[in-house]
Amino acid sequence: MKSVFLCILSTLLGTFAYNADHVAGATPPYLVYLTSDYLPCTGVLIHPLWVITAAHCNLPKLRVILGVTSPTDPTEKNVEVSGYEKIIRHPSYSASSILYDVMLIKLSRIIRPSRYVKTVKLPQHILPVDTECSVSTWAYNLCDSTKDPDLLQTVNISVISKDECHNAYKSYDIKENMICVGIVPGRRLPCKEVSAAPAVCDDVLYGILTYADGCVLRADVGIYASIFHYVPWIEATIKYN
Numbered sequence: 513m514k515s516v517f518l519c520i521l522s523t524l525l526g527t528f529a530y531n532a533d534h535v536a537g538a539t540p541p542y543l544v545y546l547t548s549d550y551l552p553c554t555g556v557l558i559h560p561l562w563v564i565t566a567a568h569c570n571l572p573k574l575r576v577i578l579g580v581t582s583p584t585d586p587t588e589k590n591v592e593v594s595g596y597e598k599i600i601r602h603p604s605y606s607a608s609s610i611l612y613d614v615m616l617i618k619l620s621r622i623i624r625p626s627r628y629v630k631t632v633k634l635p636q637h638i639l640p641v642d643t644e645c646s647v648s649t650w651a652y653n654l655c656d657s658t659k660d661p662d663l664l665q666t667v668n669i670s671v672i673s674k675d676e677c678h679n680a681y682k683s684y685d686i687k688e689n690m691i692c693v694g695i696v697p698g699r700r701l702p703c704k705e706v707s708a709a710p711a712v713c714d715d716v717l718y719g720i721l722t723y724a725d726g727c728v729l730r731a732d733v734g735i736y737a738s739i740f741h742y743v744p745w746i747e748a749t750i751k752y753n
Contacts, residue, residue, distance in 0.1 A: 538581060539579060539580060539581045539628070539648075539664055540646070540648050540666070540712070541557075541579070541626075541627070541628055541629055541630035542556050542557050542558075542630060542631060542632035542710075542712070542717070543555075543556065543557075543648055543664075543710070544556060544557055544563050544565075544576060544577065544578050545576075545577040545578075545580050545583050545650065545706075546563070546565060546569065546571055546574060546575075546576060546577075546617075546708075547574070547575050547577060547583065548570075548571040548572050548573050548574045548575065549572045549573045550570045550571065550572055551569075551570070551706075551707065552583070552650070552660075552661065552706050552707075553565050553566065553569035553571065553706060553707050553708045554648070554649045554650070554706050554707065554708045554709050554710065555576070555617065555708065556632055556710045556712075556717055556720070557578065557623060557629065557630070557631050557632065558631055558632060558634060558717065558746070559631060559750060560622045560623050560624070560625075560631065561618055561619050561621075561622055561623070561750075562616055562617065562618055562619065562750055563576060563616070563617040563619065564614060564615070564616055564617075564717070564720065564739075564746070565614075565615050565617065565708045565720065566613050566614065566615060566707060566708035566720050566721065566722060566737070567601040567602055567605040567612065567613045567614055567615040568607065568613055568707070568708075568722070569615065569707060569708055571599065574595075574596055574599070574617070575593060575594075575595070576593065576594040576595070576596055576617065576619060577591060577592070577593050578591070578592040578593075578594065578623065578628075578629045579591050579592055579626075579628035579629045581664050582662045582663075582664065583650065583660055583661060583662060584659065584660045584661075584662040585662070590626075590627075590628040592623065592629055594619045594620060594621055594623065595619070595620035595621075596617050596618060596619055596620055597618045597619065597620050598617075598618045598753065599615060599616075599617050599618075600615065600616045600617075600618070600749055600753065601614075601615045602614050602615065602742070602745060610684070610690075610722045610723050610735060611687065611689070612689075612737075613720070613722040613737050614720060614737050614739075614742050614745075616746065616749050616750075618753060632710075632712060632715070632716070632717045633715060633716045633717065634716070634717060634739060634743050634746065635716050635717065635718050635739055635740040635743065636740075637740065638738075638740055639671055639691055639713060639718045639719075639738070639740065640671070641670075641671050641672060641673050642670050642671060643670060643671045643713050643714070644668055644669070644670050644713065645668070645669060645670065645671060645693055645711040645712060645713035645718065645719070646666050646667070646668055646711070646712050646713070647666065647667050647668075647669060647693060647709050647710070647711050647712075647721075647728050647729070647734070648664070648665065648666040648667075648709060648710065648712070649664075649665065649705050649706045649707075649708075649709035649710075649721075649728070649729065650662065650663060650664050650665070650705070650706040651663040651664075651665055651703065651704065651705050651706070651729055652703075652704040652705070652706075654703065654704065661704075661705075661706050665729045667728070667729050667730070667731055669693055669694050669695060669728075669731050670693065671691055671692070671693050671711075671713070671718075672692050672693065672694065672696055672733065673692075674686045674690075674692065676692070676696045676733075677690075677692030677696075677733060677735065679696060680692070680694075680696055680725075680733040681723075681725070681733070681735065684723075684735065686735065688738075688741065689737065689738050689741035689742070690722070690735055690736065690737065690738055691711070691718060691719050691736050691738045692733055692734065692735055692736065693711050693719060693728075693733070693734055693736060694724075694728065694731055694732050694733035694734055695731040695732070695733065696733060703726075703727035703729065703730065705727060705728065705729055707721070708720055708721055709721040709728055709729075709734070711734075711736050717739050718736075718738065718739055718740065719736030719737060719738060719739060720736055720737045720739065721734050721735075721736050722734075722735050722736060722737050723735045
């Protein structure tokens with residue numbers, strides 16, 4: 513009964529209507545939809561041959577889709593599809609932890625830049641608290657859970673301090689190689705989003721979502737892998753693969 517009420521309410525008010533910083537529309541050119549025989553994930557194009565995502569993503573029979581806004585629309589233009597050559601998880605990642613939750617995917621072909629598909633820059637410094645970031649991913653329609661995700665959303669939210677993040681997630685040890693983005697203490701509203709949303713700040717990729725209790729697209733606090741701390745591993749992996 514509660515879920516029916518939420519469907520009716522979100523239909524009448526708009527799922528994200530309360531959030532003034534919510535943006536819907538064209539896909540950020542770096543955003544990648546990773547579809548497979550399991551749940552999809554969000555990825556980011558960081559190199560003409562490489563995509564980064566979260567290591568917790570399970571992607572059997574992976575297909576990499578670039579430039580897509582609605583994955584359920586087969587008529588959408590300006591979409592590119594690529595196979596992949598290899599998937600490389602961070603060597604210290606464990607499925608029982610949120611540490612080292614990053615993974616690289618080497619594509620089977622070089623992606624040429626266009627208006628709709630471009631790489632994003634990697635960070636050269638640690639991100640200061642209060643920096644505004646854009647977090648993007650796809651959302652499912654709560655009123656029809658059988659459908660694939662088709663609602664691309666972006667929300668503009670800020671980096672928070674580790675102390676504030678710990679207040680939102682008291683059972684988690686917020687490490688130096690993590691950043692937290694969102695509104696404290698978070699709204700904890702029901703939703704279903706595509707995992708591994710990126711946080712892009714000043715046109716630089718600073719985070720890949722590791723964990724959130726709630727909805728990052730509704731500004732709930734999320735714990736992200738801090739990409740700055742993984743740049744040496746990323747560069748070495750690309751160089752030697």
